[in-house]
Amino acid sequence: ALSRMAAAGMRARKLVYVVAGEPSGDATGARLMRALAHRAAVDKCTLRFRGVGGPRMEAAGLKSMFPMADLSVMGIMELIPHLPRLHARLRETVADIVSSKPDSVVCVDSKGFAQRVMHRVRAHLDASTPPLIQYAAPSVWAYRNGSRRARELRGVVDHLLLLLPFEKPLWEAAGVKCTVVGHPAVEAYMESCALAGAAQVGHARRAEARQRLGLSPGAMVLGLMAGSRAAGVDAGA
16 A cells, blocks of 8 residues: 555655554554555665554554554543543644654544544645545445535545445545555455465355364354454453
8 A cells, every 4th residue: 555655756765654543553554654664665765654653553663652542542431531632642743743744644544533633734734735645534434424524524635545445436426536455454364364375365265264263164153343442342342
């Protein structure tokens, strides 16, 4: 993802500002950083990262401005007590982007925080605003007024990186530039299959999967996907 950004007129030294606010975004952001660093090395360019992330992004070369956990809240009851801290972190992030003058800003998921960051950065920098990229679009397709919600993002974000192909027509109809880059969970699964020498990468048969997981061939299987935030896992336990 974003390989074109590394290829299109990259200066000898380029700064990419990456913001993630939860563990899934940290994992996705780390994959993105490694991919961009690899492309930059091929193009013989120096790429630096700055922003907010967790342990995986830090392992990929980011020094987080503050602990990512400060942004990892969910639900109105959990959100309210942390509003002062979230507002402070928002101001810090925007001020750091404005002062560091990155060549691009990539917000990974965390749509509420990300959109506020992009709004304020654009208000501060106006014509000198760097490209603002949202990796993982808001799930506007899940809402009755999804088309209106999609149009509201036009003029806020310069480019959306979409995880799912069916999202593209909705965003194009809203006038938002977008590219389908695929879901990182699928990429990770296919990579693990390739490393394991699986014959059919990404297409393991149901019977083989059940046997691998120790499940009875005729048993009903229910998948619980609580997300990456600890509060979500705890709430579903």
